[in-house]
Amino acid sequence: MPANRQVILSRKPQGKLALDNFSFAEGPIPVPGEGEVLVKARYVSLDAANRAWMQGVTYRSALETGQVMAGGALAEVVESKAPHLAPGDLVFADTGWQEYAAVSGRNLARLPNMTPITHLLSVYGVTGLTAYFGLLRIGEPRAGETVVVSAAAGAVGSIAGQIAKIKGARVIGVAGGAEKCAWLTDELGFDLAVDYKAGDVRRQLRAACPNGIDVYFDNVGGDIFEAALFNMANHGRIVCCGAVSQYDDAPPPHGPRGVPGLIVTKRLKVQGFVVMDFYADRDKALDELRGWVEAGRIKVQEDVIDGLENLPSGLIGLLAGENRGKRMVRV
């Protein structure tokens, strides 16, 4: 019987996440209890949230050292003690960074098989739904409005920007480096891209958005949040999706200037969300996303790395912004 290869969070990071925060182990393959299923991870999702969980309580409990690193995966049911699932079924499960996990069947839904199945983790997974609900339910862009997306070449940002284009907005992406910026405009159809490595973002956004920003989809927090805040139009909406700039370090000593002063004078709405809040409407959202992908209106970019052993370096690289589109690790 094969062992269960695992990645352990062996030491919590104080500053930047590094390889020596992790170790590798082999555990037994767990036996599912009543109502549980044994799953084998096929693609582990890498997300900035993995790093946020190490910092403390978010929408889940803080991680503990010495345990299997937390994370979700597209996984295949190997053995089922849950009535609605059978071996071979695909599910998205909170497996952690390991090959096998026994998880409760209660919140698992059987996913449709599709080609490529990686789309179940990207555009048809948490990533796509986060972009969809965050932009449309909180940002509510109207045709002709100006939408700015940060981490625009990332998993969520690249989809959020494309949905904003579908809705008729003028879309500006903020990304790091000329190559990513060119990809946003040339391949994904963004109207403009702002390279945050190439100079003052506040000034660049002012030039790019002469009438102000109506919707800012924020994935990063920090200085770019502040730069966008100062460029918001009256009645603008800021979608607070994540704050990746603040995850991989000590908590920042202070927050963005202009809070709450500019929120008052510009009558802004600044709102956070977690995608699960909208899951009642998940099927409708997936239908709409599928239509856009099949019509070529959303291009799906994935960044697939091979091998469980590359999970730590894959996450570290994601936090440094090296991925384009949805990063995942094939196990």
Add this chain to the structure above:
Amino acid sequence: MPANRQVILSRKPQGKLALDNFSFAEGPIPVPGEGEVLVKARYVSLDAANRAWMQGVTYRSALETGQVMAGGALAEVVESKAPHLAPGDLVFADTGWQEYAAVSGRNLARLPNMTPITHLLSVYGVTGLTAYFGLLRIGEPRAGETVVVSAAAGAVGSIAGQIAKIKGARVIGVAGGAEKCAWLTDELGFDLAVDYKAGDVRRQLRAACPNGIDVYFDNVGGDIFEAALFNMANHGRIVCCGAVSQYDDAPPPHGPRGVPGLIVTKRLKVQGFVVMDFYADRDKALDELRGWVEAGRIKVQEDVIDGLENLPSGLIGLLAGENRGKRMVRV
């Protein structure tokens, strides 16, 4: 013919507002043009916003030195060249700090006479409507929820807190000093009051709100905003009404920590507004406020100072928090 006594903004404040930022003058009594009315100010409203206007562009243009200080007043029409207004009518007008002003009749509505007419500036004026719309349209407190109001002994805060009580919320006021705090609980019916001069507000709020804050009605910004942010419950709402802590000084070097991180993880909505945004529903709001006042469910506190010459010191004192309820100056 009498002269028109005026208060001039003679020098813009760099730091704290002081008496020598103002001077006094006597001008001619203006002659109303076609469509205008000549009004005589009876009660000039004092608001933290007077100070904010000196800082730069808000929802109105920044003030210029050498001109009559900007401000609104409950005023009486003396001479009318506007068809819908006649001498003796009461209006709320952007008179500035002076006895007489000629203003366009276009946006002036005749106010009902009432006893005391000062209520037209407090609970039935911008103050009451700001509390009403901010709390109910943005905060949306539900019965049993916890509402925290800062500057709770001030004009807007004292009404917002009482409306929250009417809606069945548990209400905690933040105010400066034991006397104001006692007034909030003993006279206005707040459940608790937190004295920001008596120690760490974040810790006091944590003790006062064991289940977190559902609605935070923010009048102050700065450290108290941050203290509330860290104590928000999931899905909480922050009503950004003003930032008086930040008006009477240079712009703060940084904003509150936890932005946008806590907004994401707690799924908060942080929203600014200007009362005029809701004026389509003004009559309905005034009816409801009137009902509550007449039933004794809202106690109206006013702080009336005598004499145009006391406008500068009255504003300086308001910024230092010396008023209780709505401050105004009888001219």
